[in-house]
Amino acid sequence: MSALRPGDITDEMIQAMDAAKRQGLQKDLRALAANIHADAEGRYDSAEPGWRAGVEWTLLWIEITAAQLTEGTRAPGPAAGVRVCRRSSRSGS
DSSP, rough: OOOTTTSOOHHHHHHHHHHHHHHHHHHHHHHHHHHHHHHTTTTTTTSSSTTHHHHHHHHHHHHHHHHHHHHTOSSSSSTTTOOOOOOOOOOOO
């Protein structure tokens, strides 16, 4: 068996390998989301305030990240693509 030489691995091969890695990671992320969702079911009623919102935010972040993997873009941080609504801290209005 001969050693690989420069040029033996084409750009197309590298792109195919990268796509396969992204698809595998996407599948793993979606399996993780399904497991989190299944574990959370039935716990919403007895959970402390904010727990449900945290689970839902996590599931949304996982789905956005998984979707971006096959679009060829990467999420720059945990809140990528997620809009955060904040209440105004101003008083007296």
